[in-house]
Amino acid sequence: MKEQNLGNEEIQQRLKDIRIAKKLTQKNFGKRLGLSLSQISSYETGHRKITQRTINDICREFDVNEKWLLEGKGNMFIDLTEDLETSEEIKVMLRKMLALQEEDREAIEKIIDNAYLKIQNEKL
Known part of the structure; x- marks a missing residue:
């Protein structure tokens, strides 16, 4: 390239x-x-x-x-929530998550992943 x-x-x-x-x-x-x-x-x-x-x-x-x-035109970041038809509660949670430091975000993502896997396994 x-x-x-x-x-x-x-x-x-x-x-x-x-x-x-x-x-x-x-x-x-x-x-x-x-x-x-x-x-x-x-x-x-x-x-x-x-x-x-x-x-x-x-x-x-x-x-x-x-x-x-x-x-240098427009906003620095793309608003990931603007196209979503989600509740205000989810939008607030997403903004808070994006504001966290990388290590904290990764820890929370692991918690969410584990909870999701647990739910999926319970469905089996």
């Missing part, structure tokens, strides 16, 4: 803003994308130009609005 000229200072800063908003270190941010700490650092400092593939991965993994990342 051809590397695009996506290394301007605004994109570098927005990349860092995403990482900070998600409360992740460069290492953990990179791990979620399959990239090294040095790659993330190089993107944030402008020593390496970010590829479209990495842009796509970031947007998918972190629910980032690509137009915001590339152009």
Whole structure:
């Protein structure tokens, strides 16, 4: 894939803003994308130009609005609840979950997974 000229200072800063908003270190941010700490650092400092593939991965993994990342237009994150016809209670719970640190989110996800598996096994 051809590397695009996506290394301007605004994109570098927005990349860092995403990482900070998600409360992740460069290492953990990179791990979620399959990239090294040095790659993330190089993107944030402008020593390496970010590829479209990495842009796509970031947007998918972190629910980032690509137009915001590339152009600074719109909201940083895609509102995952705007298209759902869910109760307000579920929307509030989702917002709270997304605001947690990664480790806390993972712990809660394990609890939910275990409860779900228990329910599924009881149905058998």
